[in-house]
Amino acid sequence: MQLSTNYIKKIQKYIENPIIGLSLYVFIFIYNLYGLIILENKKNKPTKIHPTARVHPSACISLYGVQIGKNVIIGKKAVIKFDTHIQPGVIINDNCVIGDTGYQIYRYKTKRLQVIHTGGVIISENAVIGSNTCIDRGLFGKFTYIGSRSKIGEHAHIGHNIHIGSDSTIEDNVTIGGNTFTGERVYIGNNSVISNRLKISSNSVVKQGTIVTRDILENVA
Amino acid sequence: MIVSEIVELEGEIIHDSIFLSVGHLHSRNKKRLVPINSCHDLKLAMTSDTIAGLIIPEEIPVPKNTKKGIIIASNPMMAALKIQKKLIQNSCINKQPTKIHPSVYVHPSAIISDKDVVIEKNVKINEHVIISEGSVIERNTIIGPNTIVGSISKPVNPDPALSNYNPSGSVLVKQGVVIHAHCCIEKSWFQDTTIIGQRCHIDNLVTINQGAVVGDFSLITANSQIGDYAIIGMDCWVGLRSIIHPGVSIGDSCYVTLGSRVTKDIAHGMVVKDNWAIKRERFKGVIT
Numbered sequence: 001m002q003l004s005t006n007y008i009k010k011i012q013k014y015i016e017n018p019i020i021g022l023s024l025y026v027f028i029f030i031y032n033l034y035g036l037i038i039l040e041n042k043k044n045k046p047t048k049i050h051p052t053a054r055v056h057p058s059a060c061i062s063l064y065g066v067q068i069g070k071n072v073i074i075g076k077k078a079v080i081k082f083d084t085h086i087q088p089g090v091i092i093n094d095n096c097v098i099g100d101t102g103y104q105i106y107r108y109k110t111k112r113l114q115v116i117h118t119g120g121v122i123i124s125e126n127a128v129i130g131s132n133t134c135i136d137r138g139l140f141g142k143f144t145y146i147g148s149r150s151k152i153g154e155h156a157h158i159g160h161n162i163h164i165g166s167d168s169t170i171e172d173n174v175t176i177g178g179n180t181f182t183g184e185r186v187y188i189g190n191n192s193v194i195s196n197r198l199k200i201s202s203n204s205v206v207k208q209g210t211i212v213t214r215d216i217l218e219n220v221a
Numbered sequence: 222m223i224v225s226e227i228v229e230l231e232g233e234i235i236h237d238s239i240f241l242s243v244g245h246l247h248s249r250n251k252k253r254l255v256p257i258n259s260c261h262d263l264k265l266a267m268t269s270d271t272i273a274g275l276i277i278p279e280e281i282p283v284p285k286n287t288k289k290g291i292i293i294a295s296n297p298m299m300a301a302l303k304i305q306k307k308l309i310q311n312s313c314i315n316k317q318p319t320k321i322h323p324s325v326y327v328h329p330s331a332i333i334s335d336k337d338v339v340i341e342k343n344v345k346i347n348e349h350v351i352i353s354e355g356s357v358i359e360r361n362t363i364i365g366p367n368t369i370v371g372s373i374s375k376p377v378n379p380d381p382a383l384s385n386y387n388p389s390g391s392v393l394v395k396q397g398v399v400i401h402a403h404c405c406i407e408k409s410w411f412q413d414t415t416i417i418g419q420r421c422h423i424d425n426l427v428t429i430n431q432g433a434v435v436g437d438f439s440l441i442t443a444n445s446q447i448g449d450y451a452i453i454g455m456d457c458w459v460g461l462r463s464i465i466h467p468g469v470s471i472g473d474s475c476y477v478t479l480g481s482r483v484t485k486d487i488a489h490g491m492v493v494k495d496n497w498a499i500k501r502e503r504f505k506g507v508i509t
Contacts, residue, residue: 060330060348060366079348079366079402097366097402103424103442110438110456112420114399134402134425134443157425157443175426175444175462177479193444193462193480211480 021108028106028113035116038141042083050088062099065120075131083120083137087148090123093131098123102136102160102178117160119143130154130172139178147184165202238290240273243305244411247450247468248432254290254304256297257281276300298410302386305411309389316354341396355391355408359419362394365402370394374407374431374449386410390431395419407431409449418455436473454489 015021047066049055055074062082069088074080078092081099092098104115119138123129125148133156138144144158147166152158156170159178164170168186176194183202188194194212204216244253246262252273257263260281266272267284274290276297277283283291294300319338327333331350333340338352341360346352350364353371364370371392390409394400397420404423408415409431417423418437426444429435433447436455441447445459448467453459457471460479465471472489481493 058330060328077349077367095367095403097425100365100402100425103401103422105422105440107438107440110420112397112422112438112440114422132403132426136425155426155444159443173444177461191462195461195479213479 015108025106025108025111025113028115032113032116035118038118039116081137085120085122087123087125089126091128092123093129093154095132096129096134098129098135099137100134102139104139104160104178115139119160122146124148124166128152130156134158136160136178153190159196171208234290234292238274238288240290242412243301243308244413245409245432245450248409248411248413249450250413254292254301256301258297296380299380299382302383302410305389306386309412353408354387355389356394357391358394359396359398361396362398362400364400365404365425367402368400368404368406370406371408372405374409390414393417395421395437399423401425405429413450430467442479 043064045065047061047063049068050070052070053068053072055061056076058076059074059078061080065083066080067085069086071089072086073091075092075094077094078096084099099121101117106113106115117137117139119140119142121135121137122143123146127146127148128151130153132154133152135144135158137160139160142161144160145163147164147168149166150164150168152170153172153174155173157175159176161179162176163181165182165184165186167184168182170188171190173191174188177196179196180194180198180200182200185203186200188206189208191209192206198212198215200216201218206212239252240254241252242250244250244255246255246266251271253271254274254276255266255272256276257266258278263281263284266275267287272289274292276292276294278297279293279295292300316336319333319335321340322342324342325340326345328346328348330348331346333352334354337354339357341358343361344358345363347364348366351369356371373388388408388410389412391414392406392408393414393416395418398417400423403426405428406415407430413432415429415432416434418435418439420438421435423441424443427441429447430449432450434452436453436457438455439453439457441459442461444462447465450468451465452470454471454473454475456474459477460481462479463477463481465483469483469486471483471487474490475487476492477483478494483493487493
């Protein structure tokens, strides 16, 4: 699904009506208070780290809701926030930030309100994540999912609610917006950008430096 | 002031001129001395009216028929910093110890400098954050993990003697700003401030270079780069992985789409689309 710019302008005019705009502002403000209660309930689960996992002492791992499987390697100065599930065999390199809040902001005139993120991150078996990447946690209780045996490069940004299929490779400096769905065995080259709310089918190749703004449905080289 | 009154430089002075401060090529102070490193920078410097003098390396030929002051030095960046150090000594600025409000949450792995930092109430500072000298952070801001506030900008000519000089710029983060992970906010070598306006939201992996000004309420998304001394107006949207060139100014409520490069000034309320990677006619049947 994709939104054209004309359609966005129609929505923005609809929101500029003060009755609808302010009532949405109040609704999201109340949802943020409700989300704080959800996050408090998640603090009942303590973290579980498997004894065979190798975690560098300078890494910061949250005390609540983190599950780390066996033979996981976590590099130095990595930050892992709560409610992330790391399955066995995963390698996480230095300076990664996994499970931080995403970028979802409601704006009405000069008001800016960040919507609370109540989801989490799942990294499945044998995935490799390069240094300095950021993976955001999901919105509205959903999970960002990274498939098994997939590789993510350095300095990459992966937004909230993203699904990346298994056996796919994502190179360095790639940015992917929120809510995109990529299939299995996808290749995404260096310096490329993928917009939000797109669907990229399996076996597709995105070459270096491209800017993807539309869906890729067939097997395209 | 006049150049020959202040310092004994190693280089020679060809024209002499009156100047008030030392600054960067794209900064906005009037009557400033500017160090120059390439022929392309010299063409830009000759056109602007606010520059009073130039410091030129030996390799570049000397321009003719100008009223601007010209100094020849082996390393122009070092000569500019040498002049600036004399100017600061005359004005006598004392550095004060840091002030941190007791309601501030600081993670134990964060590093905050001892001198010249002010942090106001209800600020949250996360893991591995580095905050260096000359930075002011106002109330209700959140700074995400692994960011650096006030990092030293890239040296133009790397030189071991550069370690004798400290960058004298500063960083001002206003109230209600949210900065996510892995951001980098630079401070300049000269006496300029990089400003981030109130209630801005800055996403992961953003670099804001020296002397840039981000207006109030504007939103900057992931992996985008903002050049030296660029100005972004109020209520703007800067898309994913967009590049803004140094010295460019963008008006209020503009909309820069993803992957675009901004090379010229932009008026108020414009939409920038510069998707240079795809030829759409070629992929017409393939990309729906």
